[in-house]
Amino acid sequence: MSGTKIHLENCSKTFPDGTRALLPTNIDVSPGEILALLGPSGCGKTTMLRIIAGLEMPDAGGRIMFDDTDVSTVAIEKRSVGMVFQSYALFPNMTVRDNIGYGLKIKGIDRAKISKRVDEVIELCQLEGLGNRNIKALSGGQRQRVAVARAVAPQPKILLLDEPLSALDAGLRDQLRDELALLLRKLSITTVFVTHDQSEAMAIADRVAVMRSGKMLQIDDPRSLYSKPSSAFVARFVGAANELSGVASNDKLSLQTGTLTLPKTGSSQGPTTVYVRQEAIKLTETKGNGLEGTVVSKTFLGSSQKVVLSGVSDKLISVVTDPSTQCEIGQTFGLSIKTEDILVLEDQ
Structure with missing residues (x-):
């Protein structure tokens, strides 16, 4: 399977006010694997995602490896990471094509190459016929696909998603959950996504890491997590026992x-x-x-x-x-x- 291996070693995060958002954590994400970080608000899942991205630095002694490269002190713009935010953060004054190609343009890539890559990603993300449409004219589901397309257009090593479906209404969320699972597997890119929705985690991820109060309680495939929870909290949170x-x-x-x-x-x-x-x-x-x-x-x-x-x-x-x-x-x-x-x- 293609993709980049992620290795977090002794990664923790303490904020200046003394809050311990993440306790020392070790985790490996295999190349091409889709990992969900699942837990209630404030459990540390978004902090871990931000540490992988380079938006937060881990406490002293923490180390982040992408394959054999130590990226612990590497700036986010040099980590080759694509991100999809909860709000999608699309440019409302740009067309779909311009949004998708923005990251490539910033890198100074030739216009012809940008156009070719945007065409590829539009087809991959099932956005045909929408390239010249303004972002404001898109549905919530279409915006979500554009956000993923923009993140993967520069061909990052790793894709990170923060609550990718939470901005959608309940009915649309169920439909796009399956679409997102299919799309991520087509991309064959190592993916880590944050969610508080256990149905979303179980439907999309290869493995799910359940977190609570800054600590990772259990990481397993969805079936094993459901049938063999390691603690009462996991049993209650996954499947409402x-x-x-x-x-x-x-x-x-x-x-x-x-x-x-x-x-x-x-x-x-x-x-x-x-x-x-x-x-x-x-x-x-x-x-x-x-x-x-x-x-x-x-x-x-x-x-x-x-x-x-x-x-x-x-x-x-x-x-x-x-x-x-x-x-x-x-x-x-x-x-x-x-x-x-x-x-x-x-x-x-």
Whole structure:
């Protein structure tokens, strides 16, 4: 796979007021890989992106490598990095072609070569027929593609995106998420992007790094991240796992209306919280011997149905069921949960 390897070694960032935005971090991004930095606001993901770009310098002892080249002290304009900002930062007084070719023009490249490269990128980013259009006349999705096109036109080694879809409305965001995933793979360029949207991260990235309070908690492919979270925070943040709190004793967890058999890893005694994915809970007509819950809301989602129940634990729990499952507000169901689907995790 083409692309440039990124290696961050002991990179941290402390701002002048003492705020530690990023704790010492080591990470490798393979050539051509798409990596998502995922986490809540203030977790350090944008700081890490800015350190890779050269917009921020890491604390003493931090090192950034692009392949075998140490770029830790290299200025951003010499790092061969393309950036797409949250606001896209396009020039409103320029046409699409002029926006895409701007970086090449600044480098003093011959007009004929600029025109040829702009044509290539317009085709790649599916912007045919829009070259002479003013930026103000474009839709949000078209502007997003122009921003990516402008960033990749100079053929950078690395592409960095900061919340690339957050400026779009919800309906358009889902559509362009898939388009962006396809485009980035066509480019075969090493890409790091920041997002707080787990669906966006899981759909686009080869690997996802989950961050919290300046620390990287887990980095893995989307499937492994979902099925094998390393901590309670990751389980809650990626996939919104249900929390079931009760009292553990002899591998049993006693809840409000019944007990769960804990997996062998569940050796905790006393007050304990475990986590279960929404789709791992099955509603049953059998009640009385196991867990029970009362329906407080239901949402039809087309291909599935989300049912929220009370009375199982001290928090409401959500269950994703077949859309044909008949249930009414106030109806009581039994709950079936397999032992292997119970996640016993510590928080970080």
